[in-house]
Amino acid sequence: MGRPSEPPVTNGPAAVAVPTLPQALDSARAGGTPIALRNDCPQRDQPDQRDQRDQADQRDQADQRDQRDQRPGPYQAYLWALPPVVVLSLVFLYPLALVVQQSFQPDSGGTSAQAYGDVFASAAFREALGTTVWLASGSTVGCLVLGFVLALVIAFVPFPGGKAVAKFIDVFLSFPSFLITLALLFIYGTVGMANGLWTDATGAAEGPFQFLTTPWGVLLAEVTYFTPFVMRPLLAAFSQIDTAQLEVASSLGARPARIVRQVILPEALPALAAGGSLVLVLCLNEFGIVLFTGAKGVTTLPMLVYSKAILESDYRGACVVAVVNVLISVGLYVLYRVVSRRVGA
Amino acid sequence: MSSGIRFDRVSVAYGGNTVLDSLDLTVEPGEVMALLGPSGSGKTTALRAVAGFVRPASGRVLIGDRDVTDLPPYRRGIGMVVQQYALFPHMRVEDNVAFGLKAQKVAKGEIRGRVAEALEMTGMAAYARRYPRELSGGQQQRVAIARALAIRPGVLLLDEPLSALDAQLRSGMLAELARLHRELPEVSILYVTHDQVEALTLADRIAVMDKARLQDVGTPQELYRAPRTEFTASFVGNANLLPVTVAADGVSFGGVELKVDTGGATRGASATLCVRPHLVGLGAGPNQVVGTVSEIQWRGATHRLYIDVDGHRVMADVRELREPPGHGESVTVYFAPEDAVLLAAGVTDG
Numbered sequence: 001m002g003r004p005s006e007p008p009v010t011n012g013p014a015a016v017a018v019p020t021l022p023q024a025l026d027s028a029r030a031g032g033t034p035i036a037l038r039n040d041c042p043q044r045d046q047p048d049q050r051d052q053r054d055q056a057d058q059r060d061q062a063d064q065r066d067q068r069d070q071r072p073g074p075y076q077a078y079l080w081a082l083p084p085v086v087v088l089s090l091v092f093l094y095p096l097a098l099v100v101q102q103s104f105q106p107d108s109g110g111t112s113a114q115a116y117g118d119v120f121a122s123a124a125f126r127e128a129l130g131t132t133v134w135l136a137s138g139s140t141v142g143c144l145v146l147g148f149v150l151a152l153v154i155a156f157v158p159f160p161g162g163k164a165v166a167k168f169i170d171v172f173l174s175f176p177s178f179l180i181t182l183a184l185l186f187i188y189g190t191v192g193m194a195n196g197l198w199t200d201a202t203g204a205a206e207g208p209f210q211f212l213t214t215p216w217g218v219l220l221a222e223v224t225y226f227t228p229f230v231m232r233p234l235l236a237a238f239s240q241i242d243t244a245q246l247e248v249a250s251s252l253g254a255r256p257a258r259i260v261r262q263v264i265l266p267e268a269l270p271a272l273a274a275g276g277s278l279v280l281v282l283c284l285n286e287f288g289i290v291l292f293t294g295a296k297g298v299t300t301l302p303m304l305v306y307s308k309a310i311l312e313s314d315y316r317g318a319c320v321v322a323v324v325n326v327l328i329s330v331g332l333y334v335l336y337r338v339v340s341r342r343v344g345a
Numbered sequence: 346m347s348s349g350i351r352f353d354r355v356s357v358a359y360g361g362n363t364v365l366d367s368l369d370l371t372v373e374p375g376e377v378m379a380l381l382g383p384s385g386s387g388k389t390t391a392l393r394a395v396a397g398f399v400r401p402a403s404g405r406v407l408i409g410d411r412d413v414t415d416l417p418p419y420r421r422g423i424g425m426v427v428q429q430y431a432l433f434p435h436m437r438v439e440d441n442v443a444f445g446l447k448a449q450k451v452a453k454g455e456i457r458g459r460v461a462e463a464l465e466m467t468g469m470a471a472y473a474r475r476y477p478r479e480l481s482g483g484q485q486q487r488v489a490i491a492r493a494l495a496i497r498p499g500v501l502l503l504d505e506p507l508s509a510l511d512a513q514l515r516s517g518m519l520a521e522l523a524r525l526h527r528e529l530p531e532v533s534i535l536y537v538t539h540d541q542v543e544a545l546t547l548a549d550r551i552a553v554m555d556k557a558r559l560q561d562v563g564t565p566q567e568l569y570r571a572p573r574t575e576f577t578a579s580f581v582g583n584a585n586l587l588p589v590t591v592a593a594d595g596v597s598f599g600g601v602e603l604k605v606d607t608g609g610a611t612r613g614a615s616a617t618l619c620v621r622p623h624l625v626g627l628g629a630g631p632n633q634v635v636g637t638v639s640e641i642q643w644r645g646a647t648h649r650l651y652i653d654v655d656g657h658r659v660m661a662d663v664r665e666l667r668e669p670p671g672h673g674e675s676v677t678v679y680f681a682p683e684d685a686v687l688l689a690a691g692v693t694d695g
Contacts, residue, residue, distance in 0.1 A: 244431035248489075250418040251396050251425040252445030252496055262444070266435040 096326075103319035119320045125304065129324075132300040135215060136283035139222035143279045144272060146223060147230030152260065154231075155238035156246075166235060169228045180225040181292035188212045213295040221289045226282060230275035237271035238264070277336040281329050301325045348409030348499035349374040349533050350395055355404035357390050365390045366557040367404065374409075374499075377526060377534040379544035381580065382554030388537045391554070392502050395535060397421050408500055419448070424493030424532075428505040430485040432477040438464070438488050439473040445496040463495035464488075466525065483514045490525070503536045507543060519546050541581050545569070553577045569621075571686055578619045578688065585625065585659050587618040589687075596687065599655030603632045605685040617688040620680050622649070625661035630679025634659070638670050652678060 195207020309318035397418035572578035636654035
């Protein structure tokens with residue numbers, strides 16, 4: 001990498017770009033307006049204060065402009081941006097581009113979208129798409145309901161160990177997803193504890209708990225694993241709610257159910273949207289849980305990519321499914337951003 | 346609906362720590378009772394016991410003739426206003442005010458009128474469609490008051506309602522609260538504050554609290570003119586509290602005989618003499634003492650003199666002096682015999 005044209009240490013402008021102490025102090029109390037007044041409500045501003053503040057702002061802006069002028073030139077800025085861009089491109093964008101390129105390259109050479117037609121036409125793909133969407137949405141709804149109730153209890157019902165539970169949720173987030181599935185297998189699996197107890201007690205050949213290899217097993221595992229992802233932002237949101245609001249509401253005659261519905265829920269909506277959309281995207285792309293439940297009938301898009309690429313060696317088909325999966329995820333993310341901005345969250 | 350509040354030996358404890366010690370207090374129907382005290386004195390706990398947010402360890406709380414000790418907050422029919430307004434941020438002003446009416450299942454057709462009435466009363470009718478974040482602190486507090494009044498409570502609990510406002514707004518809101526109470530004379534108000542000015546201005550009676558106990562109850566004038574304890578004397582208005590010994594026809598302070606009404610106190614007993622600073626005059630007079638000026642503060646209309654008399658500090662608020670005495674200068678101050686109150690020593694130890 002080329003040396004910067006002027007070494008910043010001896011260079012005047014670069015040194016001045018950081019305000020010296022007296023300068024910084026001066027801009028902080030520019031115009032002599034006490035800082036407390038700046039936080040005041042605009043309605044109560046006296047005109048002379050506002051003038052002072054305008055002057056102060058102008059002076060601040062002028063200071064900033066001076067500093068900007070003396071910053072290193074734009075070329076240097078691009079130079080600094082180069083390493084991260086290169087690394088990102090090499091390890092992330094390039095492989096992604098390869099996947100997209102592969103999906104458009106038939107064996108015969110050239111470029112065609114024919115692989116897409118083939119994949120979209122196949123029943124396996126459409127079934128996988130349907131399974132993925134309903135499993136992800138089902139899990140998300142489950143996580144939202146369960147997460148909201150649990151977070152409500154932890155945040156507002158004082159019980160011994162409540163803090164420890166909240167801490168544990170943070171730890172839970174760091175667990176790998178297959179661990180939960182494995183744990184569920186130990187309990188509800190074909191030869192798990194629950195079935196073992198049943199067969200021991202009744203002498204039957206098989207236990208009654210066979211749901212783990214069905215879509216419901218995947219749903220249970222996903223709800224179990226992803227619920228803390230909803231609870232985390234919810235607990236943060238709940239801690240922001242002024243308990244005085246809840247007290248005033250109850251003094252006005254509102255029972256707990258009404259307070260939850262009309263006071264707590266509206267204030268938790270942004271957190272619910274954030275947690276819910278995160279869980280939805282994570283569920284759409286979940287692979288480990290589906291694989292570990294051993295549910296053979298449950299094929300989601302990531303499972304389809306896996307089986308096409310590894311088991312059938314159909315790389316092009318795998319790439320097509322992968323591209324579809326990425327598009328759905330990105331589309332959901334964009335939708336979430338648009339919605340959350342409109343809601344004002 | 347007119348109903349008073351009665352505390353019947355109410356005690357509250359948190360984990361073995363008594364924060365309210367057998368409070369006996371009655372708020373008459375339509376009365377404004379101020380609970381005045383420093384933080385940690387138990388005044389807020391008393392209010393929360395009425396609202397139902399704390400459960401007394403012993404004793405009963407009555408609203409009107411109804412024992413509400415075991416009732417949940419939502420069945421007590423109480424209006425409440427807190428320091429930080431606690432408006433519901435996602436509801437418009439009108440929905441904030443309607444919240445209590447809807448919760449109490451008031452008929453739909455009636456709600457609109459009662460919301461308008463409450464907003465009219467607090468001067469916020471023009472802001473019905475605004476959100477709380479679009480209002481200033483004073484306006485938010487008006488909405489909070491309208492919300493509490495909309496349910497037509499028999500009892501209004503105000504918990505430091507003006508503490509979050511700046512001084513100018515506070516005096517305006519004080520007048521506003523006084524007007525509201527004139528318009529709603531049947532509402533009993535329990536007003537928790539640490540600000541003596543608010544208590545003196547607004548309250549019919551003041552209950553002075555300290556260290557989880559009720560120290561003194563009386564009208565503002567009674568408490569100001571004839572405080573029963575040193576704590577009341579120093580918390581309700583400023584006070585010179587001078588250690589004295591009861592003499593034959595008055596008291597002895599630093600070797601000087603002062604004429605005051607001893608109220609039959611035993612001769613030779615030690616006591617505390619309470620004199621308000623603004624009743625201390627500069628110059629010679631009936632009860633005069635000599636001291637040196639240790640500090641002087643100009644307060645616009647008055648000068649506050651700190652005078653060292655025999656090792657004790659005496660404060661005097663005198664009309665602005667053209668030629669104030671300098672530091673260390675010797676001055677004579679006096680007070681009228683009837684302006685002093687003799688407090689038996691040790692009264693506040695309880």
